[in-house]
Amino acid sequence: METFDNTPFQQNQDIIQPVLENLSNFYRLWIKYVSCSGTYVITPINKQQCNFCRLIRNHPVGYQRCRETARRCVYLDPHRHHLFPCHAGLYVLAVPLQGERGPIGALATGEIRIDDGTVDTGEVLQKVADLGLNRERLSRYYEEVPVKKREEILLLGETLYAISNCFIRLGSAQAKVRQAEIEKALLESELRALSSQINPHFLFNALNTIQMFSYLEGARKTPDIINALSNLLRARLSVNDLLTSLRDELEAVNSLLFIQKTRFEDRLQVVIDIPDALLDARVPALSLQSLVENALIHGLEPYEGIGRLELQAEVRGRDLIFHVRDNGVGMTPEELAKITGRLNRKEIFEEAGEIGMANVQKRCLALFGEGYGIRIKSEKNRGTEVTIRIPFTTGDGRRNEDFIGR
The missing domain is CATH 3.30.450 (Beta-Lactamase)
Known part of the structure; x- marks a missing residue:
């Protein structure tokens, strides 16, 4: 049905x-x-x-x-x-x-x-x-x-x-048009994967070896960082479906944040506010990772003060909405208009699908249609908020009736 x-x-x-x-x-x-x-x-x-x-x-x-x-x-x-x-x-x-x-x-x-x-x-x-x-x-x-x-x-x-x-x-x-767009995106993804193929088993074995030797040599933080990197790479290299559970997506996000917090040292505060009841929701694979990574690289890395990153989820009507906020360098109105225009252009389906906001937007539009995807609010030196709206579905592809109509 x-x-x-x-x-x-x-x-x-x-x-x-x-x-x-x-x-x-x-x-x-x-x-x-x-x-x-x-x-x-x-x-x-x-x-x-x-x-x-x-x-x-x-x-x-x-x-x-x-x-x-x-x-x-x-x-x-x-x-x-x-x-x-x-x-x-x-x-x-x-x-x-x-x-x-x-x-x-x-x-x-x-x-x-x-x-x-x-x-x-x-x-x-x-x-x-x-x-x-x-x-x-x-x-x-x-x-x-x-x-x-x-x-x-x-x-x-x-x-x-x-x-x-x-x-x-x-x-x-x-x-039929959306299905053709999805198939085209998948073909492009397969072509990129073929041109930059990496053997996951070799990579994970190498990381495990490095982790073991760093532990034997007394490096305290290195094994944890390598473990987080392994989890993150495993999540990115083992994507088989267009949608994944919010639980798995958050696990990869936490691995990414663990690595970045080590690099930022005391300059990064992270707040994740996502109810456990939403963890079975289906989200586009790599979507939250991409938005969090974008906030860290473009918003907080150039920021000289204490950076704050917030990831929040809420149910609004029949939709699931995520907010990724940072208090970083933000954007000028011209920069924001340029990025917003790029996200809203239908030619975005013809662009290379790098892991980033453009790719997330492309997949949301192809999977869910108009009205879904990314919206951005930003002020120069005041930070940025990226919002992604998707239909709220669970693992069986149906609505979670516990939340609808509240």
Whole structure:
């Protein structure tokens, strides 16, 4: 099952939002995109849900029933639109959405009274009587619900079905483009690896030998540094997947920081604030290493005072966001604009994929699409903050529902 975050509706939300907005205003209905879990993901900005539905959804049991109705919209026959009564007696128009791997949500509009004389106010109030809501308010709010002719709603259903097909086809085309970009990046990576091939077993054996002799000769710090270097090289030379666990990425980051703290001596303070609950999250391989290394080399190495580096992670909505901050030399507005422009250019896919911010940005855009990747804030002599936003997924490729909706 695909989640909202890898569907054409997330990738093109800036396009579909005004489409739903205009249709909602024209039909005086609340048209929304519903996720597979029954959550309203894209809703009209300038139009609110009707008072009748809002009153019912404010009740815990009513909310769950509304959510189950929304979930039902997702799993109907995806080859047509559907009109059916909800648990509270109003009608729901639903267009189920089908991706390549299964349901990806639905376009739906509720809050409809059909002008066919089949349902009266008393029958509707009886359906929600067990919620114990104010009957007079419910009756008044029910009379406010727009009354539509069945033919008008069915015509809207055909329109939504056509719109959904357009976006699904657009998403399929975009996915093929991204896949081609990923394959090209992988081919370039394989070519670079071939031209600068190194035997990992020889390297690790040599480092182990050096570590053993330094220990026998009484060098106290050298074995630890060599061990950290071995761990770091092992992480970089054994990358087989585009994504790795945050746990493994942090292990490599800590090895990098151990080596750099030895070199910086007392000039470097490091703060890592990442909850253990996030350690199973999937992140682009070598991404945090690259950003931390960039902060050390370009931000703190030229800095004459006590350097401070912070690595923080947070969950925001359905995304995982990392912040890498330093109090180093920073950048002028011109320098920042140059780097930001380079990151935002689509030609970045044609550049050599060195391990660095450009490479991390390229992989984020190829893997996750627009809206993800790197953002930079910096002031000269005030430091730099690099933020990377990625979808929050765990080892099985699905959302971590423990955090969504908090």
